[in-house]
Amino acid sequence: MEEEPTEAPLYIHIETNVFSYRRHKRQKEEDIAVCECQYDLMDPDSACGERCWNVSTNTECTPGYCRCGVYCKNQRFQKSQYARTRLVKTEGRGWGLLADENITAGQFVIEYCGEVISWKEAKRRSQAYEDQGLTESYIIYLNADESIDATKKGSLARFINHSCQPNCETRKWTVLGEVRVGIFAKQDIPIGTELSYDYNFEWFGGVMVRCLCGATGCSGFLGAKSRGFQEATYLWEDDDDRFSVENIPLYDSTDDEHTSIPKDTILAKDEPVTQENNSNVAHTTENPEIASSNEFTPLSVEPLMASSDELTPMTIEPLIAVPVGVDIMENGLTEYGAQYSDDTTQNSMHKVARLENQSSPQNNNHHTELVLVRPTPKFRGGKAKRGLCKQLNVADICDRLASAAARQEILFCEK
Numbered sequence: 001m002e003e004e005p006t007e008a009p010l011y012i013h014i015e016t017n018v019f020s021y022r023r024h025k026r027q028k029e030e031d032i033a034v035c036e037c038q039y040d041l042m043d044p045d046s047a048c049g050e051r052c053w054n055v056s057t058n059t060e061c062t063p064g065y066c067r068c069g070v071y072c073k074n075q076r077f078q079k080s081q082y083a084r085t086r087l088v089k090t091e092g093r094g095w096g097l098l099a100d101e102n103i104t105a106g107q108f109v110i111e112y113c114g115e116v117i118s119w120k121e122a123k124r125r126s127q128a129y130e131d132q133g134l135t136e137s138y139i140i141y142l143n144a145d146e147s148i149d150a151t152k153k154g155s156l157a158r159f160i161n162h163s164c165q166p167n168c169e170t171r172k173w174t175v176l177g178e179v180r181v182g183i184f185a186k187q188d189i190p191i192g193t194e195l196s197y198d199y200n201f202e203w204f205g206g207v208m209v210r211c212l213c214g215a216t217g218c219s220g221f222l223g224a225k226s227r228g229f230q231e232a233t234y235l236w237e238d239d240d241d242r243f244s245v246e247n248i249p250l251y252d253s254t255d256d257e258h259t260s261i262p263k264d265t266i267l268a269k270d271e272p273v274t275q276e277n278n279s280n281v282a283h284t285t286e287n288p289e290i291a292s293s294n295e296f297t298p299l300s301v302e303p304l305m306a307s308s309d310e311l312t313p314m315t316i317e318p319l320i321a322v323p324v325g326v327d328i329m330e331n332g333l334t335e336y337g338a339q340y341s342d343d344t345t346q347n348s349m350h351k352v353a354r355l356e357n358q359s360s361p362q363n364n365n366h367h368t369e370l371v372l373v374r375p376t377p378k379f380r381g382g383k384a385k386r387g388l389c390k391q392l393n394v395a396d397i398c399d400r401l402a403s404a405a406a407r408q409e410i411l412f413c414e415k
């Protein structure tokens with residue numbers, strides 16, 4: 001079925017994300033999540049294994065801040081601890097990536113690296129690639145604001161094809177303050193098997209690609225279940241809010257809305273692309289000691305903006321701390337307590353991360369609503385800034401309401 005590669009695809013091979021439109025974030029010390037693991041020679045899992053807090057929140061340990069030191073096993077993105085893989089030419093689906101060793105369920109296979117770009121830029125590039133007649137798409141969503149474009153620069157993950165019955169999945173991890181996207185094995189994968197994941201959540205919109213994955217129950221097109229696809233093919237009713245902003249999940253791995261751009265994404269004809277480490281046969285990705293960084297995101301959501309002359313001054317309360325602590329009990333339930341205080345910023349962040357995380361790696365089937373626990377904003381002098389209350393002009397607001405009933409209701413309440 002598979003042929004050996006004949007000619008090397010053109011792209012620049014990278015093993016760390018490239019930041020094209022903004023700087024790489026610098027992690028502040030107070031934002032570093034420090035776990036409680038301590039290496040015990042007799043217990044290999046003690047060095048940041050499944051029981052590590054950071055692992056359970058999809059956060060990598062920060063070197064220098066983990067007591068397990070060099071034994072810490074939770075720095076896989078940072079150390080590019082990839083599975084061994086190699087390129088193959090497939091029939092009808094271009095290049096693909098094979099497992100070049102037996103991979104076990106849950107194993108980190110490879111990071112999806114590319115250029116981290118804004119959502120706007122992704123949209124622009126997607127159109128440009130399409131206009132250039134490029135037939136493969138390499139842009140995936142990292143989060144609501146950013147995408148990863150592996151069209152010109154990327155890791156071998158860019159060659160992983162879609163399947164409606166995939167053996168891998170994407171997961172987002174926070175690494176040194178940046179979100180990054182990893183491909184993880186959903187099941188044991190024997191050597192020589194083609195790797196695949198479901199593009200359904202990553203489709204960006206645009207040209208439809210007929211899916212040739214061959215799976216029973218194949219959805220027919222790449223990303224056919226994605227929001228982008230449905231938006232492009234569905235006739236909207238006015239009151240249809242299935243894809244309203246409120247319904248857009250916050251970021252996360254296998255279940256959230258990644259997006260791969262439409263089909264025609266690729267290299268500018270006038271900008272030839274080169275491949276570092278150029279080889280036209282197999283690329284292996286075993287343990288390169290290089291760091292990388294980034295992740296996916298969904299949806300084309302136009303910001304809800306109004307021009308200033310349409311707006312009545314409103315009371316704007318800063319988002320202030322919910323005065324409770326939140327904890328996850330061992331059984332996965334959420335526990336609320338009164339342990340929140342100004343100096344628990346780090347803890348709160350950790351807890352939020354833990355909540356977010358429940359819907360991904362180890363608990364992919366358990367979707368938990370995100371409970372947002374925002375730390376009280378700190379200001380110089382250590383005092384929290386409280387709400388700035390401006391007076392609402394209720395009559396003016398009412399003037400702008402189409403419904404008389406709503407106007408009356410508001411005026412009545414205001415009285």
Ligand SMILES: C[S@@+](CC[C@H](N)C(=O)[O-])C[C@H]1O[C@@H](n2cnc3c(N)ncnc32)[C@H](O)[C@@H]1O
Pocket residue numbers: 009092093094095096135136137138158159160161162163209210211212213222262263264
């Ligand atoms: C991220 S690239 C995957 C690598 C690509 N095959 C290559 O040669 O570089 C995504 C593109 O591969 C093709 N592709 C991936 N999975 C496919 C599938 N199941 N059926 C048809 N085409 C597929 C589509 O053209 C898609 O835009």
